[in-house]
Amino acid sequence: MHMMRAVTDIALFKIIDNNLCVLIVQRAKDPYVWKRCLPWWFINAENETVEQTAYRVLKTETGISHAYLEQLHVFSSIHRDPRWRAIWVWCMWIITTGQKIIPGASQKNVMFCPIKNLPSLVFDHQEIVAYAHKVILNWAENGSIIKHFLPPKFTLSHLQTIYEILLSRTYEKRNFRRVIEKIWLKPTKQKERWVSHRPAIYYMFRK
Amino acid sequence: MHMMRAVTDIALFKIIDNNLCVLIVQRAKDPYVWKRCLPWWFINAENETVEQTAYRVLKTETGISHAYLEQLHVFSSIHRDPRWRAIWVWCMWIITTGQKIIPGASQKNVMFCPIKNLPSLVFDHQEIVAYAHKVILNWAENGSIIKHFLPPKFTLSHLQTIYEILLSRTYEKRNFRRVIEKIWLKPTKQKERWVSHRPAIYYMFRK
DNA sequence: TGAATAGTGTCTTTGAGACACTATATG
DNA sequence: CATATAGTGTCTCAAAGACACTATTCA
Numbered sequence: 001m002h003m004m005r006a007v008t009d010i011a012l013f014k015i016i017d018n019n020l021c022v023l024i025v026q027r028a029k030d031p032y033v034w035k036r037c038l039p040w041w042f043i044n045a046e047n048e049t050v051e052q053t054a055y056r057v058l059k060t061e062t063g064i065s066h067a068y069l070e071q072l073h074v075f076s077s078i079h080r081d082p083r084w085r086a087i088w089v090w091c092m093w094i095i096t097t098g099q100k101i102i103p104g105a106s107q108k109n110v111m112f113c114p115i116k117n118l119p120s121l122v123f124d125h126q127e128i129v130a131y132a133h134k135v136i137l138n139w140a141e142n143g144s145i146i147k148h149f150l151p152p153k154f155t156l157s158h159l160q161t162i163y164e165i166l167l168s169r170t171y172e173k174r175n176f177r178r179v180i181e182k183i184w185l186k187p188t189k190q191k192e193r194w195v196s197h198r199p200a201i202y203y204m205f206r207k
Numbered sequence: 208m209h210m211m212r213a214v215t216d217i218a219l220f221k222i223i224d225n226n227l228c229v230l231i232v233q234r235a236k237d238p239y240v241w242k243r244c245l246p247w248w249f250i251n252a253e254n255e256t257v258e259q260t261a262y263r264v265l266k267t268e269t270g271i272s273h274a275y276l277e278q279l280h281v282f283s284s285i286h287r288d289p290r291w292r293a294i295w296v297w298c299m300w301i302i303t304t305g306q307k308i309i310p311g312a313s314q315k316n317v318m319f320c321p322i323k324n325l326p327s328l329v330f331d332h333q334e335i336v337a338y339a340h341k342v343i344l345n346w347a348e349n350g351s352i353i354k355h356f357l358p359p360k361f362t363l364s365h366l367q368t369i370y371e372i373l374l375s376r377t378y379e380k381r382n383f384r385r386v387i388e389k390i391w392l393k394p395t396k397q398k399e400r401w402v403s404h405r406p407a408i409y410y411m412f413r414k
Numbered sequence: 415t416g417a418a419t420a421g422t423g424t425c426t427t428t429g430a431g432a433c434a435c436t437a438t439a440t441g
Numbered sequence: 442c443a444t445a446t447a448g449t450g451t452c453t454c455a456a457a458g459a460c461a462c463t464a465t466t467c468a
Contacts, residue, residue: 003210043283045211049283049284071281076250076256076296089294156447172433174449174450175430178430179430191439192439192447193439195446198439199438201447201448379457379459380420381421381458384421386456399420402418402466403468406420408421
């Protein structure tokens with residue numbers, strides 16, 4: 001009477017070419033064969049948590065071992081999938097820029113797609129992307145999610161660019177730097193190299 | 208292999224006597240008989256969503272039919288309860304001030320307790336309260352959760368008091384009123400009555 | 415009328431935006 | 442040296458805080 005399945009649906013975000021992108025896959029079987037959707041896997045009841053299942057997806061679809069995971073929402077409609085009663089845990093991974101992706105160990109057609117130009121997705125996965133995007137916007141406003149899009153060391157201009165992409169606005173350089181004085185940044189001893197202009201100092205987050 | 212149980216753990220908040228309080232129950236059976244914890248129920252796999260289970264808890268423990276529900280987190284540790292594999296959905300209800308509670312249809316010892324003076328709770332329910340409190344703080348800062356603590360009609364002083372309780376700070380009356388001009392308030396045609404001072408106008412939220 | 419809280423006018427202080435400037439790397 | 446981006450000094454303007462004031466009800 002109490003038993004059901006549990007599933008993780010994954011929205012996997014990365015900034016590529018100044019666009020916030022999400023990873024989508026092409027289905028290899030029914031239902032909706034050949035249609036696009038987000039990756040989703042069953043949680044193995046014997047030995048897996050939500051996070052461990054999410055990690056399996058990350059590793060399989062991108063080859064990456066470290067990223068930032070956040071739960072978004074639980075969806076538990078009784079009739080969402082008529083084949084079995086389940087509970088769906090929506091999750092979001094955020095991958096830093098500049099990280100090399102090795103896609104498709106799962107043999108599926110895997111691609112990153114800018115969310116401003118998303119094709120239609122089957123199931124209710126469009127809604128998951130929209131929900132995740134709202135969460136990102138919300139947490140970008142107070143700056144708390146920005147760090148997860150950045151590599152460990154980054155220039156202040158890079159940080160500014162991430163803010164601008166996520167919040168769809170621009171900042172004046174001088175004022176931006178005054179604002180971020182509040183967030184815990186620490187200059188490293190490294191600078192940019194081989195750039196044909198004054199090299200920027202690399203910074204990192206503290207704590 | 209994929210089947211498991213699903214549970215909702217409920218943190219039910221209400222402001223009582225200028226304190227943010229949470230509802231706790233006393234267990235009637237093992238494990239932890241007589242110990243205190245949050246109410247938690249199984250999700251009936253045949254005919255219930257997370258929200259419907261949460262509603263059963265609300266109705267049973269308080270007699271109330273309307274409140275604000277928010278999902279907090281999913282907890283899915285394999286060994287949290289050795290008796291069965293489960294997935295725990297943490298939820299939070301927020302009840303407006305001035306709403307009459309009829310506790311204990313469940314026969315349990317039910318009480319509201321100020322979170323600043325919480326007794327120890329069994330399972331990991333202390334952690335749920337802490338998590339919920341963090342979420343409330345977060346959403347109180349931009350004002351988006353405040354409305355759920357208020358009845359449909361309220362005075363500006365009442366609104367200010369809720370802000371002050373949730374954010375543990377004070378506001379200067381003049382400045383507070385300038386700030387809340389931005390949130391969508393609409394004056395009603397009603398005033399306070401039988402108060403021995405200038406009566407305040409009741410306001411309500413729009414949209 | 416006095417007590418008590420509602421609600422306002424306005425000066426001061428702080429922080430955000432605009433913009434022009436200087437600094438330092440490559441070639 | 443020119444070019445390109447990094448990084449700073451400072452004026453302006455808008456929002457937040459401080460504080461004193463007026464308004465309206467009951468007893």
